[in-house]
Amino acid sequence: MAHERTSTGPVNIAVIKYWGKRDTELILPTNSSISITLSQDQLRSKTTIRASPKFTKTRLWLNGVEEHNLDNNIRLQNCLRATKKLRKEYEDQLSDEIGIDNVQPISSYNLHICSENNFPTAAGLASSASGFACLVYTLSQLYELPISTTELSKIARQGSGSACRSLFGGFVNWQMGIKQDGSDSQALQIAPHDHWPELAALICIVSDAKKGTSSTEGMQNTVKTSTLLQYRINNVVPERMKSMTNAILHKNFNKFAEITMKDSNQFHACCLDTFPPIFYLNDVSRSIIRVITEYNNTTGRPDEFKAAYTFDAGPNAVIYALKQNIPEIINIISKYFPPSKNNVSYFSDPYNLFPNEKENIGKLSLPNNFNENIIPVFPDDSVKQILHTRIGNGPRINHDSLLNPNGYPKNLKS
Amino acid sequence: MAHERTSTGPVNIAVIKYWGKRDTELILPTNSSISITLSQDQLRSKTTIRASPKFTKTRLWLNGVEEHNLDNNIRLQNCLRATKKLRKEYEDQLSDEIGIDNVQPISSYNLHICSENNFPTAAGLASSASGFACLVYTLSQLYELPISTTELSKIARQGSGSACRSLFGGFVNWQMGIKQDGSDSQALQIAPHDHWPELAALICIVSDAKKGTSSTEGMQNTVKTSTLLQYRINNVVPERMKSMTNAILHKNFNKFAEITMKDSNQFHACCLDTFPPIFYLNDVSRSIIRVITEYNNTTGRPDEFKAAYTFDAGPNAVIYALKQNIPEIINIISKYFPPSKNNVSYFSDPYNLFPNEKENIGKLSLPNNFNENIIPVFPDDSVKQILHTRIGNGPRINHDSLLNPNGYPKNLKS
Numbered sequence: 001m002a003h004e005r006t007s008t009g010p011v012n013i014a015v016i017k018y019w020g021k022r023d024t025e026l027i028l029p030t031n032s033s034i035s036i037t038l039s040q041d042q043l044r045s046k047t048t049i050r051a052s053p054k055f056t057k058t059r060l061w062l063n064g065v066e067e068h069n070l071d072n073n074i075r076l077q078n079c080l081r082a083t084k085k086l087r088k089e090y091e092d093q094l095s096d097e098i099g100i101d102n103v104q105p106i107s108s109y110n111l112h113i114c115s116e117n118n119f120p121t122a123a124g125l126a127s128s129a130s131g132f133a134c135l136v137y138t139l140s141q142l143y144e145l146p147i148s149t150t151e152l153s154k155i156a157r158q159g160s161g162s163a164c165r166s167l168f169g170g171f172v173n174w175q176m177g178i179k180q181d182g183s184d185s186q187a188l189q190i191a192p193h194d195h196w197p198e199l200a201a202l203i204c205i206v207s208d209a210k211k212g213t214s215s216t217e218g219m220q221n222t223v224k225t226s227t228l229l230q231y232r233i234n235n236v237v238p239e240r241m242k243s244m245t246n247a248i249l250h251k252n253f254n255k256f257a258e259i260t261m262k263d264s265n266q267f268h269a270c271c272l273d274t275f276p277p278i279f280y281l282n283d284v285s286r287s288i289i290r291v292i293t294e295y296n297n298t299t300g301r302p303d304e305f306k307a308a309y310t311f312d313a314g315p316n317a318v319i320y321a322l323k324q325n326i327p328e329i330i331n332i333i334s335k336y337f338p339p340s341k342n343n344v345s346y347f348s349d350p351y352n353l354f355p356n357e358k359e360n361i362g363k364l365s366l367p368n369n370f371n372e373n374i375i376p377v378f379p380d381d382s383v384k385q386i387l388h389t390r391i392g393n394g395p396r397i398n399h400d401s402l403l404n405p406n407g408y409p410k411n412l413k414s
Numbered sequence: 415m416a417h418e419r420t421s422t423g424p425v426n427i428a429v430i431k432y433w434g435k436r437d438t439e440l441i442l443p444t445n446s447s448i449s450i451t452l453s454q455d456q457l458r459s460k461t462t463i464r465a466s467p468k469f470t471k472t473r474l475w476l477n478g479v480e481e482h483n484l485d486n487n488i489r490l491q492n493c494l495r496a497t498k499k500l501r502k503e504y505e506d507q508l509s510d511e512i513g514i515d516n517v518q519p520i521s522s523y524n525l526h527i528c529s530e531n532n533f534p535t536a537a538g539l540a541s542s543a544s545g546f547a548c549l550v551y552t553l554s555q556l557y558e559l560p561i562s563t564t565e566l567s568k569i570a571r572q573g574s575g576s577a578c579r580s581l582f583g584g585f586v587n588w589q590m591g592i593k594q595d596g597s598d599s600q601a602l603q604i605a606p607h608d609h610w611p612e613l614a615a616l617i618c619i620v621s622d623a624k625k626g627t628s629s630t631e632g633m634q635n636t637v638k639t640s641t642l643l644q645y646r647i648n649n650v651v652p653e654r655m656k657s658m659t660n661a662i663l664h665k666n667f668n669k670f671a672e673i674t675m676k677d678s679n680q681f682h683a684c685c686l687d688t689f690p691p692i693f694y695l696n697d698v699s700r701s702i703i704r705v706i707t708e709y710n711n712t713t714g715r716p717d718e719f720k721a722a723y724t725f726d727a728g729p730n731a732v733i734y735a736l737k738q739n740i741p742e743i744i745n746i747i748s749k750y751f752p753p754s755k756n757n758v759s760y761f762s763d764p765y766n767l768f769p770n771e772k773e774n775i776g777k778l779s780l781p782n783n784f785n786e787n788i789i790p791v792f793p794d795d796s797v798k799q800i801l802h803t804r805i806g807n808g809p810r811i812n813h814d815s816l817l818n819p820n821g822y823p824k825n826l827k828s
Contacts, residue, residue, distance in 0.1 A: 228683060231645040258689075265691045269642060269683040275672075276707040277679045283697045293690040 003106050004050040005141040009134030009395040011043045012165045013318045015260040017267035020223040026182040027161045031237040033174045034244050035165040039392030045130035047115040047138045048402035055110035063116050064413035078158040079136050087143035114402040114409045132159030133166030137395035153187035169193040169393035171248045193391045196251045198322045203387040206284045206315040215313040218278045226273040257308035264310040280313050284382045287375045288317045294374045298367045327353045334362030337383035347386045417520050418464040419555040423548030423809040425457045426579045427732045429674040431681035434637040440596040441575045445651040447588045448658050449579040453806030459544035461529040461552045462816035469524035477530050478827035492572040493550050501557035528816040528823045546573030547580030551809035567601035583607040583807035585662045607805045610665045612736045617801040620698045620729040629727040632692045639689040671722035678724040698796045699729045701789045708788045712781045741767045748776030751797035761800045
C-alpha cells in the first residue's frame with residue numbers, strides 16, 4: 001500500500017543575516033539570525049512524497065526534471081536519513097504497543113519525491129530554504145513523526161541552513177547553538193504571522209548579467225579571509241539579535257528598519273572584505289538603496305524610517321514597510337526602474353492597491369521633500385518585477401498531489 | 415620688490431587607506447596609511463605664488479578661475495597662517511643676525527596664488543593632495559623656510575590630510591600620531607622613488623553618472639556609524655602597516671599586491687557598513703576587480719599575484735604591477751572596457767610599450783589559462799582612459815611662472 005503526503009512551504013527573508021558556517025557538514029552557523037516568513041500566496045515550494053514498497057529506488061524531480069545521483073546529494077541524504085531513523089523508532093515503538101503486523105514499515109520503502117516552486121529559479125530567490133523546509137515537513141507528515149517543529153528544524157537545517165527558519169511562520173530566530181553535534185542549533189518562533197499585520201514586503205527582482213558566487217561557497221571564503229567577519233560575529237550580531245527581537249515584539253518599525261538595513265549592509269561589507277571579494281549588489285541594487293534612503297529622508301528625522309531594504313546573496317531587493325506606505329514605495333520604484341511596454345508581469349497588484357490607477361504607477365506624485373534628482377531613471381526592466389507580499393504561515397498540508405496514480409510527476413519536463 | 419616661486423607637486427595613491435579623522439580641524443587621522451607617489455610626468459599640480467607689498471589682498475586662482483571668500487577657506491588659511499608664522503620667526507632671527515634693514519618682510523605681504531592641474535578635475539582623481547602639497551611646498555620655497563620635509567608635511571596635512579604624503583616621492587608612511595595637537599601626525603619616506611624601479615601603475619578612469627559622496631563628509635559618517643571601522647583601525651591596520659612596509663622594503667610584489675587589494679576592499683567594506691551606506695565602486699569598478707582577480711588566477715597559486723587593484727573615493731581603478739606585466743594588463747583592460755572610435759585619448763602609451771601594434775591593443779592574445787568568459791565586454795568608454803605612469807619624486811622647483819608680470823594668471827578663464 002502506498003502512502004503519500006503533499007505540502008507547501010514558504011520563503012523566508014533574513015533581517016539579521018546568516019553568513020558563515022562553523023561546521024559545514026552539520027550546517028552549524030557562525031552566528032544566530034532572524035528572518036521573516038513570507039506569505040505562500042505569492043511564493044511557495046510544493047512537495048509531494050510517496051512511499052511505496054513497489055518503488056525500486058528513491059527518485060526526485062525538481063520542477064519536472066529528475067535529479068540523478070541522489071546518493072551524492074549529501075544534504076538530501078542527511079534529511080532522508082534523519083527522518084527515516086525517527087520513523088523507524090516510531091514504528092518500533094508502535095510495534096511494541098499494537099503489534100508488528102499492525103504497523104506499516106514505511107521507513108523501509110523507497111520514495112518518489114516531486115517538488116515545484118511557483119516562482120522562477122531564474123528570479124534568483126533562494127529556493128533551497130523553502131524547498132528543504134517543504135521536503136522535511138512533508139516527510140514528517142508522511143512518517144507521522146511525533147516531534148516538535150523546533151526538533152524538525154534541526155533536520156531541515158542539515159538540508160539548507162536557512163531552511164530551518166522556513167518551518168515556522170511569522171518571525172523566526174535561528175539560534176546558532178554552541179554544541180558540536182548541532183543539537184542546539186534550531187529555529188524558534190519569535191512571533192506568529194499575524195503578530196504585526198501592518199507589516200508588508202516588496203520583492204524587487206533585479207536583472208543581472210553576471211553569475212554570482214553561490215552562497216555555500218561564498219560564505220566559507222568569507223569565514224576564511226575576512227578580518228571583519230569575526231568582529232561582526234562576536235561583537236555586532238549578539239546585540240542586534242536582542243534589539244531586533246525587541247523591535248519585533250514591540251512592533252517598533254523605526255528600530256526594525258534601522259537594524260534590517262544596517263545588517264544587510266554589514267553582510268555585504270563582509271562579502272567585500274572577503275578575498276577575492278564577493279559582490280552581490282549591482283548598480284541597480286545600490287540605486288534602490290539610494291532611492292529608499294532618500295524616501296526615508298523625507299521623514300525629516302534620522303531615526304524615523306518608512307521603508308527598510310535588505311539584500312541576500314544576489315542583486316534582488318526586499319523592502320519591508322508598513323502597509324500604508326506600500327503604494328508610495330511601489331510608485332517610487334516604478335518611477336526609477338520602469339518596466340518595458342511588453343513586461344506584463346512587472347506588478348500584478350495582488351492586494352488591489354491601485355484599483356483605478358494601475359496604468360499611472362510610476363507617474364504618481366512623489367512624497368513631499370523627496371529629491372527627484374537623486375538618481376537618473378534606469379533603462380526599462382532593470383527591475384523586472386515587483387512582488388508584493390505579506391507575512392505568512394509555515395508549511396501546510398495540501399491535497400493536490402504532484403504525482404499521478406503511477407507515482408510519476410504530473411508535470412514532467414522532457 | 416616682488417618675490418615669486420613656482421613648483422609642481424605629485425599625486426599619491428594609498429595602498430593602506432586613510433579613512434576617518436580623530437580631529438577634523440587639525441586633520442588627524444584615525445589610522446596610519448601608506449601611499450605611493452606617482453610620476454609628475456603624467457599627473458601633477460603646478461603652483462606659482464607671488465608675494466608683493468603692492469597686492470591689496472591675497473587672491474587665489476584654481477585652473478584659471480578665481481576662488482572667492484578665501485577667509486572662509488579654513489584649510490587654506492591654516493596652511494597660509496602656519497607658513498607665514500614660520501617665515502616671521504625666520505625674519506626675526508635674520509634681523510637679529512644681519513639687521514632688520516637687510517631682511518625682506520615677505521611674511522607681511524599679500525599673495526597671488528595661481529594653481530593648475532594637468533589632469534581634468536572631472537577625471538575624479540584626488541587633486542586636493544597634489545594641490546595642497548604643491549601649495550605648501552611653494553610657500554616653503556618662497557619663504558625660504560629652514561624646515562624638514564616631515565615638518566612641512568604637518569602643515570600640508572592641515573590643508574588636505576593625504577597632501578602630507580605628496581611632499582615625498584616614492585613610498586610614504588603617514589604616521590597617524592597620538593598627540594592631541596597633531597605634532598606627531600606626519601609623513602615619512604619609507605623608500606625613494608627609484609627604490610623599486612620595476613613597479614608601475616595604471617589608472618583606469620571610469621565613467622560614472624552618479625555624483626559620489628565627498629570623502630571629507632563620507633569618512634566622518636563612517637567614523638560615526640560603522641561598527642566595523644573601529645575594528646579595522648585597532649586590529650587590522652597596525653599589522654598591515656608593518657607587513658606593507660616590509661613588502662616595500664623587500665620589493666615583495668606578492669605580499670604588496672595582497673595587502674593592497676585587501677586594504678582597498680576593506681576600506682570600501684567600511685563605506686558599505688556606513689549608515690546610510692556610501693558606494694564608490696560601480697559595476698565597472700567591480701568588473702575590473704573580477705578581471706584582475708582572473709588575471710591573478712592565471713599564476714595558478716593563490717599567494718602569487720601579477721597585478722593589484724586599489725580604489726579611492728570614486729570608481730577609478732589604480733592597478734599596480736611590475737613593468738613586465740603592464741602590456742598584458744593594458745590589453746586585458748582594453749578588451750573588456752574598449753574605447754569608442756572617437757576616443758583618441760584612451761591610451762597614449764607614454765613609455766612606448768606598443769611601438770608596432772597600438773591599433774591591436776585589446777585584441778592581443780590573453781594569458782594562458784585566462785577564462786575569457788569571466789565577464790561580458792562592457793559598452794564603449796566605460797573606461798574612458800588608461801593612464802600609464804610610474805613611481806615619482808616629491809614636489810620640485812619649476813621656472814615657468816603661471817603669473818604674468820602684473821601678478822595675474824597667464825591662463826585666465828572667464
